[in-house]
Amino acid sequence: MSNTDTDTAARRSAPKEALDAFAEALASRLPGQWAASSTPLTSADARSAVHARLWDLAHASWALTTVVNDRAGLLRGPGGRELFVLPRPHPHTDQYIVAALLPEALGSAYDYEDLAPDGIAVHPDPARAASAVSERLLPRYSQAIHQVLERINPSAGLPFTSQDADSAVLRAAVRTLLLLAELRLADEPSDLAEVLDGGGEYVCERLELDYDMAPLVEAAAVQAVLAAAGIDNRSLFDAGIPRQLRRLSVRPAAEQSALLRCAADALDGPPPSPRLEAARVRTRVRPLTAVAVIASSGPMTPITSVTSAPGR
Numbered sequence: 001m002s003n004t005d006t007d008t009a010a011r012r013s014a015p016k017e018a019l020d021a022f023a024e025a026l027a028s029r030l031p032g033q034w035a036a037s038s039t040p041l042t043s044a045d046a047r048s049a050v051h052a053r054l055w056d057l058a059h060a061s062w063a064l065t066t067v068v069n070d071r072a073g074l075l076r077g078p079g080g081r082e083l084f085v086l087p088r089p090h091p092h093t094d095q096y097i098v099a100a101l102l103p104e105a106l107g108s109a110y111d112y113e114d115l116a117p118d119g120i121a122v123h124p125d126p127a128r129a130a131s132a133v134s135e136r137l138l139p140r141y142s143q144a145i146h147q148v149l150e151r152i153n154p155s156a157g158l159p160f161t162s163q164d165a166d167s168a169v170l171r172a173a174v175r176t177l178l179l180l181a182e183l184r185l186a187d188e189p190s191d192l193a194e195v196l197d198g199g200g201e202y203v204c205e206r207l208e209l210d211y212d213m214a215p216l217v218e219a220a221a222v223q224a225v226l227a228a229a230g231i232d233n234r235s236l237f238d239a240g241i242p243r244q245l246r247r248l249s250v251r252p253a254a255e256q257s258a259l260l261r262c263a264a265d266a267l268d269g270p271p272p273s274p275r276l277e278a279a280r281v282r283t284r285v286r287p288l289t290a291v292a293v294i295a296s297s298g299p300m301t302p303i304t305s306v307t308s309a310p311g312r
Helices: 003-013 015-029 044-053 059-066 109-115 126-152 167-187 199-207 211-228 241-249 253-266
Strands: 035-040 071-076 082-087 096-101 120-122
Touching: 015 035, 015 071, 015 082, 015 096, 015 126, 035 044, 044 059, 044 109, 059 082, 059 096, 096 126, 109 126, 120 126, 126 167, 167 199, 167 211, 167 253, 199 211, 211 241, 211 253, 241 253
Parallel strands: none
Antiparallel strands: 035 071, 071 082, 082 096, 096 120
16 A cells, blocks of 8 residues: 555545654744644634635635534744644545635734735645645745735824823734844845834834834844843843844844744733724824834933845
8 A cells, every 4th residue: 555545545444544654744844944734623623713814816725615614724934934734525525625814913814815826725735735826826825926926015004193002012012023124034145133113113013012112022023032032131222232233143044933833832822802092093194203212321222223224
């Protein structure tokens, strides 16, 4: 019996175990570092949460909404990329569906349906499946992310008037910026210092925060990265932060990406409660450019002096 026949037989006798084994084998064969896990689909809320991020208008979306599955495979890869894996329904029960999830930092897939890099059906042999995913799905996925990043233009931002924010909202804002920075790092030639600069304005627009909170969000994100790197930093106003950030920015790109992910994971938690009574009034007055001022008892040093790329 061939390896493919063995895999198919195992899948028919133990579908959950077969799905896990396929996801693990697929992850190990994709370019870059991918980690396999699973996500439950046993409740309507769980399926809705997955569907909100499922960047697909074809196989995967149809299968998720019409076929009962207890869980799906989940592959987390470099640059904030995630893949969703489901058994393909009858009559193709020896195959799988692999589709992209919209990166968490970008919100809901419904907002970018026109850019969806639709998923594909793949052979149960992990080597053949990995080849198809690498050649057909991942390039479309990267291109779609690039188009979203161009569309939102994080360095431009949108103006909002003042609005109070509790600690949960600020935590969510800083985490969103770190996830967005991970995407930008993988999408364009840059480093930590560059991708952490300017994104605070986009995050404030996303979470309906006061536009003037952008400098605080950016400074807190830098501090979170330093903490992930094991650098003891107790204050946003440490004059040594720019120097420390420069040192991290010369590390290999994979290490910089891992620091962003580690910092984001450390801030993961329950979503903030809706602030229904908060003011959400747009303003025509564009606030000052986000500049995170970092200083100790000495002269104040703007972080943009070390994080802004030439010509930005």
